[in-house]
Amino acid sequence: MNKRQKQHKTIVPGNGSAVSVVNNDLSFALRTFKRKLKESKVLDNFKQNQEFTKFSVKRKNQINRAKYIQKIKDSQNI
Numbered sequence: 736m737n738k739r740q741k742q743h744k745t746i747v748p749g750n751g752s753a754v755s756v757v758n759n760d761l762s763f764a765l766r767t768f769k770r771k772l773k774e775s776k777v778l779d780n781f782k783q784n785q786e787f788t789k790f791s792v793k794r795k796n797q798i799n800r801a802k803y804i805q806k807i808k809d810s811q812n813i
Contacts, residue, residue, distance in 0.1 A: 736757075736758070741757050741758070741760070741763060742767065744757045745757055745763070745764060745767050751771070751775070752768075752771050752772060752775055752777065754767045754768040754771065
């Protein structure tokens, strides 16, 4: 069984981030699972939501970031 066939058999219908083990190859299943988690950014969202930040602080950071990006764009145009 080549890699493409093996990868196709690891897909679990109805669950995009689940992986099944094929031919007792746990390392292949773990690599596939880690890749799927990284692509779906589930862990990033989890880490981001571990600590509560007020909406006003989020908004202030967003505005400051937008000002910084605008400043860089303006300096490149001159």
